[in-house]
Amino acid sequence: MSAELSARQRRILKLIVQDYVRTGRAVGSKSLIDRYKLDVSPATVRNDMGVLEELAFLQHPHTSAGRVPTDSGYRYYVEHLLGNPRVPVSEQIRIRHQFRQVEMQLASSVKLAAAVLAEATGNIALVSPPRSVRETxxxxxxxxxxxxxxxxxxxxxxxxVHEAFxxxxxxxxxxxxxxxSNRLIQEIxxxxxxxxxxxxxxxxxxxxxxxxQISxxxxxxxxxxTAxxxxxxxxxxxxxxEFSQADVAQQLLELLRGGALLSVLMPQTRQRDDVQIFIGSENISDDLRSYGVIITRYGASNDVTGLLGILGPTRMPYDRSISTVRYVSGVLSDLLRHVHTGEPEH
Amino acid sequence: MSAELSARQRRILKLIVQDYVRTGRAVGSKSLIDRYKLDVSPATVRNDMGVLEELAFLQHPHTSAGRVPTDSGYRYYVEHLLGNPRVPVSEQIRIRHQFRQVEMQLASSVKLAAAVLAEATGNIALVSPPRSVRETxxxxxxxxxxxxxxxxxxxxxxxxVHEAFxxxxxxxxxxxxxxxSNRLIQEIxxxxxxxxxxxxxxxxxxxxxxxxQISxxxxxxxxxxTAxxxxxxxxxxxxxxEFSQADVAQQLLELLRGGALLSVLMPQTRQRDDVQIFIGSENISDDLRSYGVIITRYGASNDVTGLLGILGPTRMPYDRSISTVRYVSGVLSDLLRHVHTGEPEH
DNA sequence: GATTAGCACTCGCAACTCGAGAGTGCTAAC
DNA sequence: GTTAGCACTCTCGAGTTGCGAGTGCTAATC
Structure with missing residues (x-):
């Protein structure tokens, strides 16, 4: 599929995605050239846009508006135009430092991870605390x-740690x-x-x-x-x-509140270890069809793991989101590994 | 102040508050009579409305709209027209039952209290877990x-219970x-x-x-x-x-997220034991000026206490809100008292 | 053959207009 | 003190219009 696009078409797609992600407004041929000093005419850009639309990477909201990436447009962008984004070293240091501040309180670390993700990407961060498949x-x-x-x-x-009276x-x-308790612990x-x-x-x-009570x-x-x-x-x-309408905001809140979200995301991450990306219609759950999800499993081993990721509109900064999710996941995994296997943190 | 109002004026004010709370729309003289079968003419109601407006209990959103209660209108309603609302017994039983379900997990009880309050009043429930002024x-x-x-x-x-590695x-x-640990606990x-x-x-x-680490x-x-x-x-x-606009929703979220809210409410509840009501401009904090707050302190004694209440638009069902806050506070206090002093639950 | 200039066309958006409806305040009569 | 009557006010939603950004097509150009 990547062979079908000329270098210029790839460049144009990339610019459109980036511009649209930044501004949130459909981008037209003229303004694209103005903003990025392309050395071709608007008509040429329009022709290429036509091709990209033909291939379903772009779409018109309506006849006389600019172009907007489709889900597969974002997909192509993520897969072929993005490279392998990395969190800047200065940012890495800052993040590590913050984790060192909360020392080794697990609950705080989970919260911190969410805060870092949210802050870095401007979207909604999701983190589930590490759990064993079967707790003992x-x-x-x-x-x-x-x-x-x-x-x-x-x-x-x-x-x-759990408590009860x-x-x-x-x-x-x-x-x-x-x-x-000394006697019973031996048994159970x-x-x-x-x-x-x-x-x-x-x-x-x-x-x-x-x-x-224990059971x-x-x-x-x-x-x-699960919740x-x-x-x-x-x-x-x-x-x-995207979220400026009250009913959307409300729907979003309900999505986050109920445990439903986690049980949807869980199975999607069982397979692979690396960061996974679901763009709009690629999501299995209907409720997520209009969002982009970037998610990964973190943990000390296959046994004690949690989920960590980002939820936002499909129009999201994929480069930063992916790299940050990957990085924070690494930090949390290191921390857990230290707790569970005694390996030193990196 | 209550002597200034005739019986009919009080009745009209009461109806206006109730109608407006229910529908959210400014209420006019004609529709008030239609809905509640008053045996006076619209003009009479208008005259009384004029008086109530004079006394600052009502206000016009604009010249040709109906009347809406002011903050002091609500205040008068709460103080003189409300009686002493009680939670229906069937509701009491349902609530007690729910608390029995979570048995004696403190964290769950706090969450449950919030859920019950939110459900009963349709507004935002706030609960802070019980803490000692000075923890030891x-x-x-x-x-x-x-x-x-x-x-x-x-x-x-x-x-x-707190934990750390x-x-x-x-x-x-x-x-x-x-x-x-056996040795140190004696010392500290x-x-x-x-x-x-x-x-x-x-x-x-x-x-x-x-x-x-302990310190x-x-x-x-x-x-x-505090947070x-x-x-x-x-x-x-x-x-x-009231919350249908995105920026209001966002402002509300920020209010809830940061710890600011609690530190504002804390001092307001130090004085008295009973449920306290702050309507709109009565709130000390600017951020709360457009909301109604019903809040009380619950706890086993003066020492271990928490906050519990409701936040909503000033247009809220004060009767149900007040009674529910009072009742749930009682249930939680009983539960705490049991944990701390060994008194049986009621 | 790819690129570009020119141009007619499309369509959303914001501003504007306007009539209907709900409600008011005032006055005079009961 | 209460009510009928009436002129007046103001919001709200529907319909209208002009503007601007952007498009697609065609013919000329490199």
């Missing part, structure tokens, strides 16, 4: 708060709690929640209550993990003309 | 994850970690972060690292607690005509 128990603690109130803290394989029938001392370490559920019936009293907590987490998607940059993204 | 250490645990990586879990007075120079066994229990910071220099090795964690939490505000219902609120 790594550790738990029982802490006596009051007579019959116990705080349960659960650490799972992925390093995430436990009501017990009769007062229990901290020593008894510690004894119980590295088990996932269905296995723990089975264990419940084999115990009684405090132990049974604790196991019950509930893990089940809930597993279910919710857990942190986003950032919405308010800035709303400035874009 | 209640408990902490050190968990060995890997050779030189330790997970620190910190429980503060308010019952909130710790890098140590030389490998430490779980026993050594347990020993260390019930201390707040400045006190702990002082302790750091008195220790060395692992202990110093742990204390350092950092607490300092950060205290600072962030921690959970909201819900935005997408539905955007359907309201």
């Amino acid at each position: 128990v790594r550790h738990f603690e029982l802490i006596s708060l009051r007579d019959r109130l116990v705080l349960l803290i659960l650490v799972t394989q992925s390093g995430s 436990l009501n017990v029938d009769t007062p229990v001392s901290q020593d008894a709690l510690s004894e119980s 370490r590295d088990l996932s929640y269905p296995d723990i559920e089975q264990q419940v019936s084999l115990h009684e009293g405090l132990d049974a209550i604790v196991l019950e 509930t907590l893990m089940r809930r987490t597993e279910q919710e993990s 857990e998607l942190h986003s950032d940059g919405l308010e800035r993204a709303l400035r874009q003309p | 250490v209640r408990h902490f645990e050190l968990i060995s994850l890997r050779d030189r990586l330790v997970l620190l879990i910190l429980v503060t007075q308010s019952g909130s 710790l890098n140590v120079d030389t490998p430490v066994s779980q026993d050594a970690l347990s020993e260390s 229990r019930d201390l707040s972060y400045p006190d702990i910071e002082q302790q750091v220099s008195l220790h060395e090795g692992l202990d110093a690292i742990v204390l350092e 950092t964690l607490m300092r950060r939490t205290e600072q962030e607690s 921690e505000l959970h909201s819900d219902g935005l997408e539905r609120a955007l359907r309201q005509p």
Whole structure:
């Protein structure tokens, strides 16, 4: 397909995409030449535009307007005209520095990743916290708060921490709690929640209550993990003309709120490791047909992974978006790898 | 001030407020009579409207439109025409039931409270998690994850749990970690972060690292607690005509995102215990001048408290909003009181 | 044969006009 | 104090128009 385009046609397509991404207005033959000092006449550009339209890379919003890239226009641009964009070194340093600031709080790192993405691309950043496909128990603690109130803290394989209060029938001392947790952890370490559920019936009293609560907590987490998607940059993204209508903004909010988005994106990223790009109609979900999505999976290994990416109008700065997603994904993966396997950060 | 209005004038004001809240359109003398079967003529209503406008309870958007309540119109309505609205019992049962579902996970309860408020009022719900004015250490645990990586879990007075990873120079066994935490907790229990910071220099090795991290964690939490505000219902609120313009929606998002909102509302609720209402210009912050805010402080005692309320256009259903805020605040307070003082839930 | 100048044509957009409808304030009568 | 009558005001939506940016086609040019 790339062979079909002359060098000039490729150049024109590239300029149109870039100009349109920047200004958001359909670009005409005359203004293109004015802005970029091309040494051909408007008529020539028009002829080439005609060819590009023929090939479905461009389209008219209406007869007398300029041209606008189609989804396949963007696709061609991303694939053949973009090269391999990189985050500038100064930017890299800035980002690394910010991650060093939050040190090793996982929750903060996820938020920071979203903030960095949103800031760099001007679009909506999406980050899901790292989770294991099947979470298992790594550790738990029982802490006596009051007579019959116990705080349960659960650490799972992925390093995430969950908490819940436990009501017990009769007062229990901290020593008894510690004894119980030391004993139980031996039995349930590295088990996932269905296995723990089975264990419940084999115990009684405090132990049974604790196991019950742990399995509930893990089940809930597993279910919710489909819904857990942190986003950032919405308010800035709303400035874009594509989102300037209230109903679009509202639709966007609903998309982000419900867990639906994550369960749509998840399967799309299972296959490959690198950054994936879905432009408009390339998206599988109808709800995303008018957006561009740039997304990748990050993580320490195949086991503990999360999603990270950008959602915006199809008219988005693909170069910066792709490079930033790729870079931030690397940073987060390094950080996780350090936590999970002890490898040093780069 | 209430003596100045005749019974009919009060009735008319009440109807205008209710009608306008419901429809969002300025209400005229004729349509008011049509809709509510008043046994007076439009002219009479107009005369009364004139009086109400004189008293600044009503205003014209423009010469030939109907009347719209002013901020003081709403204020009069809330204070003299509203009675003491209550949440219907069926609704109460439904709400209690939902809270029982999430059992005793604090974070979930906060989210649920916001969801309930948003759902019941159709506006934006705001809930800040319960925090102590000055947080102190209640408990902490050190968990060995890997050779030189330790997970620190910190429980503060308010019952909130924080976590951080710790890098140590030389490998430490779980026993050594347990020993260390058992020893240190005696020293720093019930201390707040400045006190702990002082302790750091008195220790060395692992202990110093742990204390350092704990104080950092607490300092950060205290600072962030100003920014921690959970909201819900935005997408539905955007359907309201007041928010239908993109720039308003954007401004609203920015208001919610930054921590500014909480630090504005905080001081306003320090004084009293009951639900407080700020209508439009009554708000201290300029950013809130065009909104109505209904807010209250909930909590187990004066010490561990949070904020809970509603933000919407001044045109909001004050009756339902006030009663729901009051009720949900009660439910959350009961729940907290149970956690903190061992009192049974009602 | 590719490129360009010239030109008639198209169409969205913003400004403008205008009539209808809802509502008002005033006055005089009840 | 209340009401009928009436002239007046102002918004809103529909229809109209002129402008400008941009196009496609044709014929001339390099």
